[in-house]
Amino acid sequence: MSLSVNEATFDTEVLNASRPVLVHFWAPWCGICRMIEPLLQSFQNEWSGQVGLVDINADENLKLANQYRLTTLPTLILFENGTTCHRLDSFRGKEDLRIALDGFMQSRQLDGDRLQLGWIRPYRDLSFSD
Numbered sequence: 001m002s003l004s005v006n007e008a009t010f011d012t013e014v015l016n017a018s019r020p021v022l023v024h025f026w027a028p029w030c031g032i033c034r035m036i037e038p039l040l041q042s043f044q045n046e047w048s049g050q051v052g053l054v055d056i057n058a059d060e061n062l063k064l065a066n067q068y069r070l071t072t073l074p075t076l077i078l079f080e081n082g083t084t085c086h087r088l089d090s091f092r093g094k095e096d097l098r099i100a101l102d103g104f105m106q107s108r109q110l111d112g113d114r115l116q117l118g119w120i121r122p123y124r125d126l127s128f129s130d
Helices: 010-015 031-046 062-067 094-108
Strands: 021-026 052-057 075-080 083-088
Touching (some): 010 021, 021 031, 031 094
Antiparallel strands (some): 021 075
């Protein structure tokens, strides 16, 4: 089960975590957010101990939503050593999400080299065109 994080616990649970953390920004009204939850749980179980998974309700944590410039929900951001490594703002389906999640892990296993798999972009690249 993923950990629910808020503005008060974000630094401790995400930025100061000893392992990478995948942050799932969601909202109760977001149907896609609910749809991908089982896939995120499967990802967490598969990579148990290597990557943490936390959920942040964007409606209840507007400061974080603004800080990370959320434009759509769900948004997934992978943090490692307090730094944003990957960001995923759009979804084309469950299979694409699965590929992206596997890409997160593969990128960690390549001696620090980051994979650029299709629509996974480094955080600093804010262009979302293919």
